Amino acid sequence: MAEIVRLAGYAAAVWLFLTGLYGVVTSRHLVHMCLSLTVVQSSTYVLLTVIGYRLALPAPVFTDHVQPASATVDPVVQALMLTDIVVEATVVALLLAITVRIHRKSGTADPHEVDLMRG
Amino acid sequence: MQLASLPVVLPLGVAALLAGAGNVLRRRALDVITLATSAAVALVSALLVTASTGKVVVYWFGSWHPVGSSRFPIGICFMVDPIGAGLACLAAVLVLAAFIFSWSYFESIKSLFHTLMLVFLAAMCGLCLTGDLFNLFVWYELMTATAVALCGYKSESPSLQGALNFAVTNTVGAFLSLTGVALLYAFTGSLNMAEAGRTLAANPASREFLSVVFIFLCAGFLVKAAAFPFHFWLADAHAVAPTPVCILFSGVMVELGLYAIARVYWIVFSPIGLPAPAGIRTLFLIVGALTAVLGALYCFGQRHLKRLLAFSTVSHVGLMFLGFALLDPHALAGMAIYVVGHGLVKGGLFVGAGILLHRFRSVDEYDVPRGLMPGVGALMLAAAWGLAGFPPFATAVGAAQMEQVAKLQHREWLSAVAIFADALTAAAVLRFSARVFFKLGRGKPEVLREAPHIHTEVETRGDHYHVPACMWLSMILMLGLAIATGYVMRGHVDRFAAQFESPDAYAAAVLNAHPEISVQRESSYLDAEYSASWWWNRALAFVGMIGLAAIGLYPRTRKRRKTNPLDRALAGIVLHLRTVQTGRVGDYVAWFTLGIAAYGALLLFAR
Amino acid sequence: MKISFRIVIFLAGAVGIAVLFYLARAPLRAATPVSNRYAHEISSRTFSDRNITDAVTAVNFDYRGFDTIGEEFILFVSVLGAIVLLHIAEERKAKLLPDAAARWRDLAASDATRLWILVMLPPKIAFGIYIVAHGQLTPGGGFQGGVILASAALILYIGEQFSYFRDVLSHDALEIAEASGAGAFVLIGMLAWLKGLPYLTNFLPLGKTHELTSGGTIPLISLATGVEVAAGFTLLLYAFLQETLTMRAEE
Numbered sequence: 001m002a003e004i005v006r007l008a009g010y011a012a013a014v015w016l017f018l019t020g021l022y023g024v025v026t027s028r029h030l031v032h033m034c035l036s037l038t039v040v041q042s043s044t045y046v047l048l049t050v051i052g053y054r055l056a057l058p059a060p061v062f063t064d065h066v067q068p069a070s071a072t073v074d075p076v077v078q079a080l081m082l083t084d085i086v087v088e089a090t091v092v093a094l095l096l097a098i099t100v101r102i103h104r105k106s107g108t109a110d111p112h113e114v115d116l117m118r119g
Numbered sequence: 120m121q122l123a124s125l126p127v128v129l130p131l132g133v134a135a136l137l138a139g140a141g142n143v144l145r146r147r148a149l150d151v152i153t154l155a156t157s158a159a160v161a162l163v164s165a166l167l168v169t170a171s172t173g174k175v176v177v178y179w180f181g182s183w184h185p186v187g188s189s190r191f192p193i194g195i196c197f198m199v200d201p202i203g204a205g206l207a208c209l210a211a212v213l214v215l216a217a218f219i220f221s222w223s224y225f226e227s228i229k230s231l232f233h234t235l236m237l238v239f240l241a242a243m244c245g246l247c248l249t250g251d252l253f254n255l256f257v258w259y260e261l262m263t264a265t266a267v268a269l270c271g272y273k274s275e276s277p278s279l280q281g282a283l284n285f286a287v288t289n290t291v292g293a294f295l296s297l298t299g300v301a302l303l304y305a306f307t308g309s310l311n312m313a314e315a316g317r318t319l320a321a322n323p324a325s326r327e328f329l330s331v332v333f334i335f336l337c338a339g340f341l342v343k344a345a346a347f348p349f350h351f352w353l354a355d356a357h358a359v360a361p362t363p364v365c366i367l368f369s370g371v372m373v374e375l376g377l378y379a380i381a382r383v384y385w386i387v388f389s390p391i392g393l394p395a396p397a398g399i400r401t402l403f404l405i406v407g408a409l410t411a412v413l414g415a416l417y418c419f420g421q422r423h424l425k426r427l428l429a430f431s432t433v434s435h436v437g438l439m440f441l442g443f444a445l446l447d448p449h450a451l452a453g454m455a456i457y458v459v460g461h462g463l464v465k466g467g468l469f470v471g472a473g474i475l476l477h478r479f480r481s482v483d484e485y486d487v488p489r490g491l492m493p494g495v496g497a498l499m500l501a502a503a504w505g506l507a508g509f510p511p512f513a514t515a516v517g518a519a520q521m522e523q524v525a526k527l528q529h530r531e532w533l534s535a536v537a538i539f540a541d542a543l544t545a546a547a548v549l550r551f552s553a554r555v556f557f558k559l560g561r562g563k564p565e566v567l568r569e570a571p572h573i574h575t576e577v578e579t580r581g582d583h584y585h586v587p588a589c590m591w592l593s594m595i596l597m598l599g600l601a602i603a604t605g606y607v608m609r610g611h612v613d614r615f616a617a618q619f620e621s622p623d624a625y626a627a628a629v630l631n632a633h634p635e636i637s638v639q640r641e642s643s644y645l646d647a648e649y650s651a652s653w654w655w656n657r658a659l660a661f662v663g664m665i666g667l668a669a670i671g672l673y674p675r676t677r678k679r680r681k682t683n684p685l686d687r688a689l690a691g692i693v694l695h696l697r698t699v700q701t702g703r704v705g706d707y708v709a710w711f712t713l714g715i716a717a718y719g720a721l722l723l724f725a726r
Numbered sequence: 727m728k729i730s731f732r733i734v735i736f737l738a739g740a741v742g743i744a745v746l747f748y749l750a751r752a753p754l755r756a757a758t759p760v761s762n763r764y765a766h767e768i769s770s771r772t773f774s775d776r777n778i779t780d781a782v783t784a785v786n787f788d789y790r791g792f793d794t795i796g797e798e799f800i801l802f803v804s805v806l807g808a809i810v811l812l813h814i815a816e817e818r819k820a821k822l823l824p825d826a827a828a829r830w831r832d833l834a835a836s837d838a839t840r841l842w843i844l845v846m847l848p849p850k851i852a853f854g855i856y857i858v859a860h861g862q863l864t865p866g867g868g869f870q871g872g873v874i875l876a877s878a879a880l881i882l883y884i885g886e887q888f889s890y891f892r893d894v895l896s897h898d899a900l901e902i903a904e905a906s907g908a909g910a911f912v913l914i915g916m917l918a919w920l921k922g923l924p925y926l927t928n929f930l931p932l933g934k935t936h937e938l939t940s941g942g943t944i945p946l947i948s949l950a951t952g953v954e955v956a957a958g959f960t961l962l963l964y965a966f967l968q969e970t971l972t973m974r975a976e977e
Contacts, residue, residue: 004887014747017298018740021712024287025705025736026729033704034874037290044297051305060769060781061865063936068773074765075772075781076310077301080253082786083797084922086955087260087868090804091290093962094264095809097285098271102676105276107790112729116277117355117702118282119420119571124925129797132912138806139905142898182918186767193767195792231810245796257796264800268807279811305753308761318760324752331750567759570875578840705729709736716742723749 002055017044030099030109034092041088045081052077083090122170122179123197125163126207126244128392130156133239139443141230150222153233157240158216164244169508172614175628177250190630191700192311198250200630201615202455204372209437209459210243210341211712212600213370213466217363220470220593224477224579231272233363239265239367246375250386250629252300252336253310255379256293259339262372268359268429270556270720275576280702281359287704289342289350291711302332304385312386313629327723334719337380341714344376346440347409348710351435351658351700354417354535355427356389358571361578362473369432369469370462371534377436381451381619382445390622400726402718403444408536411440413696416544419667420693422570424472424482431544435461438540441533442521446568456608460513463601464505468527468548470594471499474586477553477579483572484551489558494558495586497592501640503552505601507545507664508537509657510649513605519653528651542663549664550671565690567671569697576707582694737876754796777932778862778941784869787947791926794947798954805958810963835885843885850878858952868951875952878961883963888971899962900957900968907954914943915948 016039023036052074060075062068103109133156137149176199183194214236227233242265247257271282290517304310307318307330316506319329325614353373354581357365388394414434421427439461441455472482474495479487505512513690518537525533554560581587618624627633671688674682681687748868753761768789772781777787786794835843849934855872861867883891913928930942 003755010747010751010754013298014744017294017747020371020743021708021740024291024734025712026704030283033287037287040291041294043751044294044301047298047301048773051301052763054765059865060772062773063864064783068779069770071766072781074762075768075785076764076784076790077304077590079633079785080301080789080923082782082867082970083253083257083827084871086797087257087800088266091260091286094267094804094807094811095283095286097965098267098279098286100274101271101811101964102279102283102344102970105261105964106278107853111703113703114280114283114704115702116280117358117571119569119697119699119700121919121925128916128925131795132909132916134799135905135909135912136800138802139902139909179924180926181788183789186771191763191765191767193771193789195790228810228813231806234806235803238799241799243794253790254793254796257793257800261796261800262805264807268803268810272807272810302753304761304764306761308763308765310764327749329751331746333745335750398874449868467891526825571782636841706732709732709739712739712743713735714739716739716746719746720742 002053005069005081006053009046009053013050016040016046028110028112029097030102030114031112033111034050034095036100037095038088038092043083044084048077048081048084122163123176123248124180126160126167126211126248129649130160130237130241130244134234134241134464137230137237138234139479141234144230146223146227149230149233150218152528154215154218156237156660157211157218160240160244161208161211161215164204164211164264167199167204167464168201171201171204175200175625177629177632183547184632185630191345192306192309192314192630195254196250197248197312198313198625200618201248201249202619205455205459205615205680205699206375207244210247210458211238211463212215213367213462214240216466216470216597218364218390219589219596220366220473222589224581224587224589225361226578226580228272232269236363236465237270239269243371243375250312251310252303252312252315252383255299256300259296259379260293260344261374263293265356266368267373268365269364269683270356273359273361273576275359275579277573278409278576279515281355284352284704284707285356285725288349288711289339290709291708292339292342292349295335295715296337299335299338302335311629312383313622313626316387316390317626319387323391324393327387328400329391330722331719333384333388334664334722336383338715340379342376342711343373344380344436345373345410345433346406347413348642348714350410350414351434351670351707354429354700355702358426358573359425361678362476363468365428365469365472366466369428373432373436374439374458374462377439377443384624385620386622389620392580393502394507394722398722400444400446401725402722403440405721406718407437407440407444409437410440411433411540415540416693416696418544418691418699419547419567419671420697421547422484422567423575424475425575426573427547427551428468428472428569431547432465432587432618434540434544435704438537440517441536445521445528445530447524447528447615448620449613450521450524451619452612453517453524453538455612455616456605457519457521459604459608460505460517460601462501463597463604464512464514466493467502467594467597467601468499470590470597471495471502474590474594476575476577478583478586478592480577480583482575484554485563487555487584489555491556492586494557496552498598499548499552500533501598503545503548506543506548507660509661511602511605513601514607516605519649520573522653522656523650538656538660538663543667545664546667548672549668552563553668553672559656562675564671564674564686565590566686566693568694582634586661591681593597643724734932739750773935774926776944777935778944779935780862780864780866781860782865783867783944783948786940787944788928791915791947794951795915795926798908798951801958802904805904805961808962813967829858847882849877850881851875853881854878854956857940858948859945861948862944863936863938868948869955872952872955873959875956876963879960883967888967891967895960895964897913897961900961900964904954904957904961907950907957910950911947911954913944928947938972
């Protein structure tokens with residue numbers, strides 16, 4: 001049972017990664033591209049979640065019915081995910097700021113027309 | 120001894136301080152504080168190099184030492200060894216030189232530039248010293264975010280596009296690296312490098328799994344190191360980044376990608392011997408050779424000095440990959456010396472570009488007024504000499520060691536690649552300097568037809584008719600150090616490299632707290648003087664450099680309408696190559712995808 | 727390079743990467759004997775080591791606190807970068823913003839919306855502070871609470887005009903708050919040096935469990951992080967709003 005859940009999650013993570021990358025590659029609008037990047041980043045969250053999954057174990061919070069020092073779902077992976085989410089949010093913020101500025105400067109938000117760096 | 124945490128903590132603390140007090144402090148105070156901080160970090164790193172000679176200094180953050188009878192690490196550690204500390208020292212020295220360059224003249228919005236540079240320094244030091252895989256990822260991301268902010272903050276159209284390309288490609292690479300870390304964690308249950316290596320050695324995994332995890336882990340670092348075909352973003356970023364930032368990009372940031380790959384390989388994957396060393400060799404020989412050759416070709420076809428230098432960095436990183444691919448301590452030592460020498464020489468060259476930008480508001484080969492500033496021209500020629508790997512620069516020492524090992528491994532073709540790359544890149548710089556500073560050259564070679572003509576904004580203020588002493592000082596300092604480090608480092612680095620390639624030493628130090636090591640893998644090569652064949656190779660490179668520069672400077676002989684055949688041949692190749700560098704980020708990501716798949720397949724099928 | 731060529735390259739690479747992912751599925755099929763060690767160690771030690779009940783916060787701010795410093799500074803640097811990228815020269819700002827405010831006045835939120843937001847604002851802020859303060863007891867902490875506080879600023883903008891938003895929230899104060907949050911985190915780590923302990927050691931008394939003061943330095947670090955994240959995201963909001971409004975005014 002746990003194996004099915006984990007493999008399904010893994011497949012979802014791979015699909016998210018590749019679809020997000022496809023979005024980045026074929027995007028015609030910079031905001032769409034930033035959000036496709038978000039999709040790529042989400043794939044790592046899903047992957048980390050399924051890696052931390054343990055069958056029939058509670059969350060790593062020792063209140064109410066969970067005894068301290070009992071077995072739980074992996075807390076390390078959740079902490080990694082927190083870090084990952086903050087990193088992603090801030091990088092996307094930076095990218096969106098760049099997008100807004102590009103639109104302001106050149107009047108377009110189409111990545112195909114953002115090619116001053118040809119050659 | 121709290122020294123090991125200082126290279127990271129000190130710049131971060133000072134950066135937070137400067138950001139908060141940015142409105143209050145005057146420019147002079149900002150400059151002094153940042154100069155002092157980077158000097159302090161350089162000093163501490165140098166102390167760490169001496170402190171970790173012959174052993175591995177392990178520093179556990181939060182006092183979380185390994186627990187239990189199996190000595191399982193639950194905290195984050197810094198694994199300080201001479202090569203890592205040495206790279207951190209190089210980073211600090213380059214930041215110091217960058218701050219000297221930008222003293223008082225460089226335009227900075229409040230304290231933003233100073234804050235970002237200090238955080239960048241902290242991130243680089245963190246990456247050099249860390250012994251934990253996720254910590255590596257965090258410092259990598261901090262480097263990327265800071266570098267993007269530094270790249271784009273002038274907010275002109277080219278800088279925004281350069282920053283965009285930089286951010287997207289590096290982020291995609293970073294998240295594939297994180298996937299690799301996650302998969303490795305899923306198997307070994309640990310994020311500590313030494314522990315992961317020990318676990319893999321004790322619990323064998325399948326060859327396919329380890330090959331895939333390795334290539335995923337390396338993805339982000341390959342992008343950062345601008346290996347082929349992940350190198351497209353580097354030229355875009357360099358063309359627009361401010362000069363002090365370019366010094367750091369080419370001088371040490373790109374090399375850190377290679378360092379991370381080497382570190383991860385030796386500590387995590389070499390104990391189990393999977394992926395097989397033969398596969399690793401094949402992979403990185405191909406990566407290195409392609410990067411070196413293509414980088415050199417692109418380099419020669421540029422008229423924008425910063426972009427030219429960026430492609431030469433790509434080419435030289437290819438040579439460093441070749442040095443790593445030999446998987447030998449003597450070669451690794453040579454690579455380390457080469458990294459130091461190249462970083463300093465490249466820094467000097469970028470300062471030259473910065474001087475041009477300050478004085479003439481342009482770094483384009485045909486827009487800059489010619490025949491002025493012969494002093495700077497002479498220094499640029501000296502730097503080109505160093506770039507080509509001629510003595511007395513440290514690049515010569517490093518390259519000689521790498522070629523020695525290549526010959527012993529019967530891979531003489533590596534010397535041919537090195538000669539090609541050295542000659543072509545140095546010829547490009549020579550062509551530029553001769554044309555601009557010494558008024559040589561007539562007409563425009565075919566190679567430069569339709570070369571990108573990117574407008575670069577002026578980044579300094581003040582009197583543009585004189586070159587401030589701080590800029591001269593910065594350039595002379597870096598070139599002088601490039602010569603001095605060759606003599607200082609020679610002969611000592613072999614021990615450090617042998618230590619770097621001994622995973623048992625790290626496992627013992629990190630997990631069992633036995634820091635003293637006895638290195639088994641001593642290299643059996645004598646550190647001889649330069650051999651006769653090496654001198655022949657260098658002579659060949661010299662002739663190639665002069666010849667190619669001459670073709671670039673005087674493409675038409677005797678008033679013919681067409682340029683000479685060699686120029687046309689080169690132009691044919693380069694113009695076709697330039698169509699691939701489209702400047703569009705979608706293309707870059709597509710190449711990234713194909714590159715990872717191809718290298719993964721190579722690793723799986725290579726025997 | 728034509729886009730069709732780009733897609734072909736990408737699809738070839740994507741198929742290859744999918745195959746690579748398939749080949750690496752082994753650890754997700756079955757957990758090996760060693761793959762649970764880190765999780766097991768942390769789960770079993772958190773309560774006895776630090777008297778706190780939320781293992782994730784313990785990992786974030788204590789066991790792997792050094793990662794969190796890096797992450798804080800990523801946030802810090804990105805906010806700084808975004809602010810500078812969206813920086814509008816003072817003269818243009820002074821000219822454009824009153825126009826923008828005037829133009830949008832008749833599109834202000836309805837009275838019902840404004841009332842509801844006014845009613846919701848204090849509970850939201852209280853909830854944000856609650857999440858920050860209780861990070862070591864229940865799921866939460868500096869990051870989560872900080873984001874909730876930043877969203878309070880967002881609904882303030884939705885309810886009132888941007889001019890009101892600007893009057894209530896001072897840009898300089900937010901910048902100082904953000905820098906102080908980051909600096910406080912670094913400083914708390916340095917305080918451990920005074921006792922001769924490695925950086926970021928949890929040296930304060932651990933307090934009683936289920937109380938806000940349990941966990942030693944963890945609640946302090948959580949607070950510093952909360953301040954920084956709240957200030958950082960509010961600054962981001964401020965910068966983007968300002969940019970959008972002046973852009974509209976120029977149309």
